[in-house]
Amino acid sequence: MLGRKTIKGRLGFWLAIFLLVSFCLLPFAQILSTSLKHQFDWGNPSLIPKVVNWGAYKELLGLEEQKVVEIPAAIQKVLDNPKLSEAKKEAIKAKYTSNSDVFPFGRFMLNSVLISAGAASVTLIFAVMGAYSIARLRFTGQAIIQRSVLFVYMIGGVLLMVPLYQMAVNIGLASNMWGSLLCLFLIYIVQTLPVALYMLGNYFRTIPFALEEAAMMDGYSRKDAILLVMLPLSRPMLATVFVYCFIIGWNEYLFASVFLKQFKEFYTLPLALQELFVSKNAIWDRIMAASMLTLAPVVVCFLFAMRHMDAGSTDGGVKG
Template identity: 35%
Template sequence: MSALGPDSSRRYAGSAFRVRRPGRLLAEASALIVAVVVAFPLYWMVLSALKPAGEIQSTDAKPWTLAPSLDSFRRVFEQQDFGRYFVNSLLVAGTVVLASALIAFLAATAVTRFRFKFRTTLLIMFLVAQMVPVEALTIPLFFQMRDFGQLNTLGSLILPHIAFSLPFAIWMLRGFVKAVPEALEEAAYIDGASRTRFLWQILFPLVFPGLVATSVFSFISTWNDFLFAKTFLISDTSQSTLPMALLVFFKPDENDWGGIMAASTVMTIPVLVFFVLVQRRLVSGLGGAVKD
């Protein structure tokens, strides 16, 4: 049999590269177009926050400004109790993220590692709960929070968001827990590790990427919530969160679009910071966790 020489190999590799190159360029161009489409609303939001009032109210909207102004941001930070709203949002989102991650980790481990009656039924119930629209449950939740005495408290926001975050988190973490070989668990028990030690020192680090992904989902949905805050915080404005602060800029005669865009920009910054802090863990897998 004849073998390809060095020159033939190089020509073959070069031709293969030329064949693949048009497809690669098309994929890169498509990704760039999608990125521009997704980023344009964010750009327009920041641009509107920096535009002076005259340009925002102008009928000839332009995708730039030659006279950027921070007046809209000044009006936002001068709003009474804006700092309190910010702290309330952080408290609610942080509590939901930590509580839902802990409960989901334990629940996913239970439904994956243990065999018990109605386990499949329980998993289906988690999936069905994820499919129910939030709007359909808002009124029943209002009466439930009223009976619990939680109206006008941050608890009325924390408890529902934990409940709505758990189905998705449990289903996602179930795949991570299932990917950990049972042989690893058996080896840990042979080496003298207790179930608690295996759970927190071995299993928890391996499923941590899944916890990060579910935490991002929980944080974003809780941070941007307006429906529950508007429904459950009916009289005590001191318990309001940042989305409720946007209502200040909606006025009967004329909306303050500069203030709305500036407040929306301020609300977006913590989400971006949170994502940057955890983005390295989002793509982490289990490769290398179990060695031969």
């Protein structure tokens, strides 16, 4: 009979789901496995390491003690010279401390978090105001703005990169660190604002206007109605838009490689990982561990968004 599911059909359905999920998770499992393996175990095709190695994670997170190389006898004689100043002695000793291959992962992650989260927050604020205007207000050119808001995505970032960088150079922003960061910050906002307006505008239309009218009849202003009615009911979409904007900034490489190339201390994680991959310190367990740690904030963002994605918030809010 139609609509009845047999045992074979259910088993086939769940088997297909299992195979699809396994296929999607296999690359991440391989990355995690390699990050936990010692060098002698890299050729092992098994996903389970013979001996678990946490060294790469400890190094990246700054939990590993600094290694000191033994100073040669000839250099020690130089250090014993009483005529040598203390500053020069410390400079010589510093050369024998093996910190040249330390990858400052924490600093690069902090850079990515600040830039991505800051741009996503500003985008969300502007998107709320713009999307509410498009969804609720009536003004000349409203339909044109509503339909053309996504036209910015018809032009690829590669085509915009050179003109944007030339503009930054001409006005003097690209010549200093804070100017370059400001340019990158604005580019991320411009990249994410159109789709944020589109998503929030469509969601605001699903919220009955009668709820706002009831709030304004109780003495609230339109601004209060937005803050106390619209935004609480829009938490699922607000969380979704924030995560979407954050991930775009978190994974962006093209513009960051242009505007931050000369300011290594402000590298974002995509730039830093590429720099690590081509450096003399390109060790596979370290690269894979850095990749896994790079995924962590994205997973946290999704978990945060899922807590607020409670559909049906306005069900029963207005009687038919």
